[in-house]
Amino acid sequence: MQPLLLIRAGRGGMSAIERRIADFILDNAHLLRDYSSQQLANALGISQSSVVKFSQKLGFKGYPDLKYSIGEAVARNGESAEPAVEAGDGAGEDPLARGLWQAKSRAEEETRLLNPPERLEALAGMLQEAERIFVVGIGEDSVMARAFAIRLSLLGLLAIHHFDPALVPAEVSNARSGGLLLLFSERGEVTALARLARLFRSRGGRVVSVTRHTANALRAHADLSLLVSAHDDARHVEPLLYQAALQQLLDLVFLRLCADESRRMRLDDYREHVRSLLDE
Incomplete structure (x- = not known):
């Protein structure tokens, strides 16, 4: 299961602090490898324990486990840490149509989870x-x-x-x-x-x-x-x-x-x- 899909799918049921952590990770997945749990907490102005609990709530052993999973996804799929959606060779493609199709695909995947x-x-x-x-x-x-x-x-x-x-x-x-x-x-x-x-x-x-x-x-x-x-x-x-x-x-x-x-x-x-x- 892609970790960012998991985070995005669960965002609606998170507390205010958890949403802040989730949004930071979603926006900065490619930079997460440079952040320890304490550094992430400092960047958001929250406690380190909040970062640890967030990771565990998602089903990971702790923050290092979450960071490693996202790092692997980044290595496989690029900076988005989410699998690329294939849609032909892109020749003559309508960017609006592709963007909507990708957004719908993400929504359907999150809903399935x-x-x-x-x-x-x-x-x-x-x-x-x-x-x-x-x-x-x-x-x-x-x-x-x-x-x-x-x-x-x-x-x-x-x-x-x-x-x-x-x-x-x-x-x-x-x-x-x-x-x-x-x-x-x-x-x-x-x-x-x-x-x-x-x-x-x-x-x-x-x-x-x-x-x-x-x-x-x-x-x-x-x-x-x-x-x-x-x-x-x-x-x-x-x-x-x-x-x-x-x-x-x-x-x-x-x-x-x-x-x-x-x-x-x-x-x-x-x-x-x-x-x-x-x-x-």
Whole structure:
């Protein structure tokens, strides 16, 4: 696992001091070999123990282990310490397209690291076991929520999409314990969704949150959380990275559901039906 990908993916859940250390390392990976833990602490105005704890929290034995890992990555991949993304010979290439593609690739890789296969398998199992699936999202989150609900329906799962959380409580109040609620919220700070999650769980249902990899209210009320890491200095680019990384994540869940042959056959039958209608 690339150490800088690991740091960037975990940045959203770090404390203020940890983010300062992370940002320094991300910006100065090629210079890190010249810094001892004490020198790094002095440069940031923090304690040496904070640097050591940061390294251990990432899974390294200590700062020397972290520095060595980053040094190896620098030697292999150049000053970025991250693997170069190949995209042809570059002849006639649009720099804007290449930059966006690389940014999306990084976001998808970071998101994959945050969601191990066991978590995706667990979600696929929850979806297949649920008697009824409520899918809720607001604003741009509603677009992704609706598309995923449609995919679930095509596989024969009873999925109901709601764009307005105010319309859900009436159905939720009569829901049985076999229900599942999927809440899409990039920032995870929509009070109405947190209330809905509490209500649903009080009725014996299970809740899955889909948010950024940050500490947020929605994650606190979820039985399982899907986490997305997508960062960019340009505010208009960051949503594009979030949507791309989230789509990849949902596609992986969908593929796990398609492992059930009966559901896959149902999807194939639907596509044949649509094709026949279009050919008429």
